[in-house]
Amino acid sequence: MTNSENASTLQRFNASTLAKPYHGFSLSRILAITLNTLTELTRLRVFYVLLVFGLLLIGSSIFMAQFSFQQEFQILKDISLGAISIFTSLLAIVATARLLPQDIEDRTVYTILAKPVPRFEYVLGKIAGVLLLLAISTLMMSAAFLLVLYLREQAVIHATMRQMAGAPPEQIADALRAIRSSALNPDMLPGIIIIYLKACLLAALTLFVSTFASTNIFTIVVMAFVYFIGHLQATAREYWLQEHSSGLLTRVFLAFVALLFPDLQAFNLVDDIVAGTAISLALFAKTALLGIFYTTIYTLLAAFVFYGKEL
Amino acid sequence: MIRGLVALAILVALGGIKLPIERNLAAMHRHEHFRGVEFNLDLREKIGQLGFIAALSGFRAIVADALFIQAHTAWERTEWGRILLLFGHITTLQPRVLLFWDMAAWHMAWNASVAAMNDQTQPRLALRVKAQREYFALGKDFLERGIKNNPDRPQLYEALARLYKEKYKDHGRASEFFAKAAALPGAATYDRRFSAYELSYCEGREREAYENLRSLYDEGEQERLPTLITRLKFLEDKLKIPQDQRIPDRAAGSVK
Amino acid sequence: MTDSSPRLVAQESSGGGSCAEASSAVAVHGLTKMFPVPLHPARGIVAVKDLNLRIEPGEVYGLLGPNGSGKSTTLKVILGLVSPTRGRTEIFGRNSRLVESREAVGFLPENPYFYKYLTGEETLRFFGRLCGLRRARLKQRVNELLDLVGLTKARKRRLGTYSKGMLQRIGLAQALIHDPRLVVLDEPTAGVDPAGSREIRDLILDLKRRGITVLLSSHLLAQAQEICDRVGILADGVLVREGHLHELIAIENQTELVIADASAHLVDEIESMINRSDAKLIERRKSTTTLERLFLEATAKNDEGTTKQT
Numbered sequence: 083m084t085n086s087e088n089a090s091t092l093q094r095f096n097a098s099t100l101a102k103p104y105h106g107f108s109l110s111r112i113l114a115i116t117l118n119t120l121t122e123l124t125r126l127r128v129f130y131v132l133l134v135f136g137l138l139l140i141g142s143s144i145f146m147a148q149f150s151f152q153q154e155f156q157i158l159k160d161i162s163l164g165a166i167s168i169f170t171s172l173l174a175i176v177a178t179a180r181l182l183p184q185d186i187e188d189r190t191v192y193t194i195l196a197k198p199v200p201r202f203e204y205v206l207g208k209i210a211g212v213l214l215l216l217a218i219s220t221l222m223m224s225a226a227f228l229l230v231l232y233l234r235e236q237a238v239i240h241a242t243m244r245q246m247a248g249a250p251p252e253q254i255a256d257a258l259r260a261i262r263s264s265a266l267n268p269d270m271l272p273g274i275i276i277i278y279l280k281a282c283l284l285a286a287l288t289l290f291v292s293t294f295a296s297t298n299i300f301t302i303v304v305m306a307f308v309y310f311i312g313h314l315q316a317t318a319r320e321y322w323l324q325e326h327s328s329g330l331l332t333r334v335f336l337a338f339v340a341l342l343f344p345d346l347q348a349f350n351l352v353d354d355i356v357a358g359t360a361i362s363l364a365l366f367a368k369t370a371l372l373g374i375f376y377t378t379i380y381t382l383l384a385a386f387v388f389y390g391k392e393l
Numbered sequence: 394m395i396r397g398l399v400a401l402a403i404l405v406a407l408g409g410i411k412l413p414i415e416r417n418l419a420a421m422h423r424h425e426h427f428r429g430v431e432f433n434l435d436l437r438e439k440i441g442q443l444g445f446i447a448a449l450s451g452f453r454a455i456v457a458d459a460l461f462i463q464a465h466t467a468w469e470r471t472e473w474g475r476i477l478l479l480f481g482h483i484t485t486l487q488p489r490v491l492l493f494w495d496m497a498a499w500h501m502a503w504n505a506s507v508a509a510m511n512d513q514t515q516p517r518l519a520l521r522v523k524a525q526r527e528y529f530a531l532g533k534d535f536l537e538r539g540i541k542n543n544p545d546r547p548q549l550y551e552a553l554a555r556l557y558k559e560k561y562k563d564h565g566r567a568s569e570f571f572a573k574a575a576a577l578p579g580a581a582t583y584d585r586r587f588s589a590y591e592l593s594y595c596e597g598r599e600r601e602a603y604e605n606l607r608s609l610y611d612e613g614e615q616e617r618l619p620t621l622i623t624r625l626k627f628l629e630d631k632l633k634i635p636q637d638q639r640i641p642d643r644a645a646g647s648v649k
Numbered sequence: 650m651t652d653s654s655p656r657l658v659a660q661e662s663s664g665g666g667s668c669a670e671a672s673s674a675v676a677v678h679g680l681t682k683m684f685p686v687p688l689h690p691a692r693g694i695v696a697v698k699d700l701n702l703r704i705e706p707g708e709v710y711g712l713l714g715p716n717g718s719g720k721s722t723t724l725k726v727i728l729g730l731v732s733p734t735r736g737r738t739e740i741f742g743r744n745s746r747l748v749e750s751r752e753a754v755g756f757l758p759e760n761p762y763f764y765k766y767l768t769g770e771e772t773l774r775f776f777g778r779l780c781g782l783r784r785a786r787l788k789q790r791v792n793e794l795l796d797l798v799g800l801t802k803a804r805k806r807r808l809g810t811y812s813k814g815m816l817q818r819i820g821l822a823q824a825l826i827h828d829p830r831l832v833v834l835d836e837p838t839a840g841v842d843p844a845g846s847r848e849i850r851d852l853i854l855d856l857k858r859r860g861i862t863v864l865l866s867s868h869l870l871a872q873a874q875e876i877c878d879r880v881g882i883l884a885d886g887v888l889v890r891e892g893h894l895h896e897l898i899a900i901e902n903q904t905e906l907v908i909a910d911a912s913a914h915l916v917d918e919i920e921s922m923i924n925r926s927d928a929k930l931i932e933r934r935k936s937t938t939t940l941e942r943l944f945l946e947a948t949a950k951n952d953e954g955t956t957k958q959t
Contacts, residue, residue: 114778118764125766149465152492157461160454167451188762193823196728196756196833197779200748294397313449316419317432319412341408345415346451347428353454354427357489358546365425368418372411379407383400390396392684393730394687 111199112207119211123177132169133219139165140227151238152264156356158234159270162227163352166274169223170216170281171309177215178288179301181208182388191393205289205385212285213377220278228266235265269359272366273352279373280349284309286380287344293387312346315339344376429488429542440482448486457486461493464500473505477531484535491548494539502532502556529560550574551584554591564594585609586621593624603628610640672742674831674862675704675727679736682722682886696722698886700736704864704879706830709857711877711894712866719886720866721759724835727864728756740831752780755824759835761816765809769800769819772808773826780827794822798852814845821852832856834865838872843944850876874898907936 123129140162149157185191194204238261246254288305295301311318321328322336348369355361422428430436430453437445440456447456464479480497487493509515509524536553543549554570557563571588574580589609593602606625609616622640629639680700683693697719704710712720725731727738729745743750763772773791782790795801798818808816817837824832837853838846853876856863867873873880874894881891890897908916916933923930 108781110783111779111781114775118767118775122764122766153461156490156492157458160458164452164455171451189758189760190763192725192728192730192758193756193761193763193776193820194779195730196751196754196758197776197827198748198751198781199779290400309450310446313451314432316415316428319415323416340412341405344411345419347432348415348418348422350451350453351422351427353451353487354429354489356454357487358491359426359489361427362425365421365427368421372414372418375411379404383403386403387396387400392732393725394685 106200108203112203112210115194115199115204115207116210116214119181119208120214123211123215126177129173129177129215129219132173133222136165136169136219136223137226140223140230151261154234154238155231155264158231159267159356160353162223162230163270163273163277163356166220166223166227167277167280167350167352170220170277171284173219174212174216174281174285175288175302175305175309178209178212178285179292179305180298181212181289182292183295183298183301186393195393201389202385205381205388209286209289209381209384212289213282216278216281216285220274220281224274231265235261238265267355267358269355269361270352272361273355276349276351276366276369276373279370279377280346283344283346283349283373283376283380286377286384290380290384290387293384293391308343309346311339312343313350315343315345316347319345349373426489426543426545430486436485439485444482453486457483457490457493460486464496468500468504471508473500473508473528476500476505480535484539488539488542491539491543491546494535494543494549495552498532498535498539498552498556500532501528501535502560506532506560529556532556532560545577547574547577547580547584550577551581554587558591564591565598568592568595582615586616586618590620590624593628599628599631603632603634607640672706673703673739674706674708674741675702675710675864676739676742677702677723677727677736678738680723680726680733680738681735682719682726682731683734696886697726697883700883700886700888702881702888702891704862706862707857707860708878709853709863709865709876711873711880712864712883713868713870713873713880714866714883715868718883720868720883721835722886723883724756724833724864724866728754728833752827753830755827755829755832757817757820757824757832757834757837759839761820763808763816763819763823766807768805768807769795769811769815770804772819773822776823777826782827790826790828794825797825798822799848814841814848817841817845817849821849825856829861831862831864834863836867836869837865838867838869843941844948846872847941847945903931 142161182191185194191204195201239258242257242261243254246257284305287308288301291304291308292301295304318336319340322333322340328336351361351369419428430448432445432449436448440448444456447453460479460483464476464483467475467479476497477500480493480500483493484497506525506528509528510521512521512524515521515524533553533556536549536556539549540553550570551574554567554574557570558567568588568591571584571591575584575588586609589602589605592598592605595602603625606621606628609621610625625640628634677700680697681695682697683695685693700719700723712723714720722731726733727740727745729748729751732746738745740750741753764775767775770791773794774787777787777790792801795804798821800815800818800822803811803815808819811819821834821837824834834853837849841849850872853863853865857876857878865873865877877894879891879893880897882889906919920930920933
């Protein structure tokens with residue numbers, strides 16, 4: 083074959099593919115993986131089980147009417163926010179732990195990465211799907227919680243107004259004010275956002291751990307351990323930096339814990355918020371930023387390790 | 394494999410960066426009255442293994458609430474020792490919930506003390522009084538610790554003032570604490586008045602009390618409540634205030 | 650037998666980027682892949698050893714070998730899923746390690762699962778979007794491909810309900826969603842029943858007619874024989890034989906004559922002619938069809954009246 087025939091043959095075979103030419107970073111690719119991950123997770127049974135459990139817990143706190151309204155609202159808020167906290171943390175770990183191993187085991191990851199999709203975008207899409215799921219769950223549970231709180235508040239208000247039928251108006255106003263202030267506390271909203279960010283942190287960390295792990299179970303066990311130690315990190319950190327009398331081995335261990343683990347206590351602010359402690363904007367912003375920082379770092383490290391993973 | 398090790402090394406290195414940030418944030422938290430609970434062996438001994446783990450994992454409030462419900466039952470059974478124990482745990486777990494300190498003190502200084510005083514099984518009065526005073530002290534202790542954890546909120550100062558007033562009959566201290574409560578944001582409107590009332594019962598401080606009451610009176614109608622007027626007149630008589638400086642006699646009828 | 654597919658004269662050159670190299674569909678240069686055994690860095694499993702091969706545009710190349718011979722590994726290196734220990738691979742002149750080299754490739758892995766909770770249509774839409782297809786174009790392509798692989802009736806059903814053959818077909822569809830110039834198939838007919846197998850082979854031949862290059866790996870040799878133009882045989886990571894199929898399997902000194910409607914007398918005459926010459930008659934028998942054709946004919950009759958797509 084002559085060269086000119088070669089060229090025309092080549093031209094035929096080099097006919098443009100239907101897809102747009104490859105770009106280095108594509109939001110729509112990431113979005114496709116994100117929405118796909120979200121779909122996958124919402125069709126998981128464990129999601130619904132946990133959600134129903136969480137909602138039941140919130141609903142059950144209606145049966146606390148035997149106490150004074152302050153005590154009742156206190157217990158209701160504690161239980162609901164505790165449920166939101168544990169549900170989102172648990173979901174973050176359980177949902178994320180299976181993402182990569184499942185794809186690798188099913189060989190679906192080959193079909194995705196055989197397309198012009200950078201590994202980084204794949205990881206990013208996966209974690210974004212989980213974060214989206216967590217956001218939706220948090221919103222749903224918070225809405226349920228606020229609804230229950232509102233209904234109970236209204237019930238107590240009506241009961242009180244009946245009891246105080248003949249009393250002077252300022253007394254009634256005082257009583258109503260007391261009821262309202264012990265029910266809805268606007269600072270709870272930043273507290274819930276911090277709970278959400280803690281879940282995001284745990285999801286990103288789980289993703290990172292799953293790039294090392296070969297099984298689902300391993301990741302979850304490690305994360306249970308990390309969750310526990312993370313809540314003790316603050317104590318370990320202070321011991322390490324302040325105590326000068328402990329042995330070398332202890333200090334090395336404490337240093338290891340302090341450096342490697344995130345301080346999860348920093349994100350448990352709701353208890354004190356419910357108790358009435360106000361949260362300043364500066365404190366909220368700093369805590370939120372720390373959560374975002376952790377989430378970003380763990381995601382990047384996960385992508386970094388995944389980039390070199392033999393599939 | 395190598396990448397994994399590099400990643401861990403990066404994590405440790407970043408640990409060095411995040412450490413001061415975390416400490417700074419923790420200090421900020423403490424300053425704004427978060428993180429009042431230290432998770433150390435002490436706490437674990439107090440509330441046991443399971444409670445400790447639950448509290449650690451962010452269930453601190455729920456554990457405290459569960460203990461609170463138990464304390465409620467203990468109260469129905471007048472088990473004062475158990476109430477004391479439980480509230481000790483509860484307030485350790487939730488130092489920022491005023492309700493718990495308040496109820497703890499109430500159970501000790503108001504309920505248990507009365508029960509001790511009326512205890513049929515103790516024939517000797519002296520011992521009953523002793524027990525009663527011990528309960529007063531326990532109540533006072535709760536409120537003082539509560540104040541230490543909540544120096545920014547008036548409610549416990551007020552509760553302590555009432556304790557001094559009703560149980561110790563110590564009007565000086567009562568006045569002092571009503572005043573402290575009044576100085577904080579969110580204090581009840583009557584705290585200042587009550588401080589002045591208590592002062593007016595103190596021997597040797599009539600002049601001071603009079604000044605207080607008078608300045609309150611001068612603020613306007615909202616302060617001119619019957620008790621205030623009564624105490625003011627009492628002091629006016631005691632201090633022999635000249636007639637032209639005295640407040641006018643109670644006008645017909647209604648307090649506005 | 651002349652080869653009708655276009656062939657370019659191969660030029661061996663030491664410098665990179667020669668005209669011939671740039672025009673190969675796939676080029677593998679000195680590929681070695683060693684999988685390290687954990688905790689024993691010196692030892693390792695050598696999956697592929699110093700492999701060199703080239704696949705020209707428009708041909709169907711079969712990479713054959715027993716299980717564990719390194720076929721899958723080679724395919725994965727070509728697709729950039731696994732990085733080589735030594736050497737390099739290229740697709741249409743672009744290094745496999747670059748993400749953009751996969752613009753023009755479609756891959757069907759061995760025993761794929763895909764996402765069980767997605768329907769056939771959603772699966773194709775997902776993969777289409779990964780390739781940058783959108784809106785109307787995406788919709789059109791999805792419809793075209795569902796039609797091509799015969800899954801239009803099952804498009805709304807979740808993949809969890811698909812049979813193995815259907816999964817294989819949807820896999821092929823996703824590999825083709827972006828109209829690639831090269832299609833890589835890892836054991837495309839493994840575990841598929843004869844009818845499904847035939848369909849897949851027909852599809853591959855259709856791809857070839859349209860000028861798409863096909864690289865497939867298989868250990869089902871009879872099937873490979875029917876569709877491949879060239880084959881390479883791997884054993885223990887080494888390419889032991891390579892070349893055009895017909896050249897490789899032709900037995901040089903033997904000739905077959907297939908005659909229809911020959912009388913026994915004619916055949917006897919031919920036989921005696923052979924006996925009189927230097928040649929030797931090795932075998933005389935009735936032509937046979939294949940068991941596969943018999944099976945398909947038999948089962949096709951039973952299927953009459955039912956829909957073709959399952």
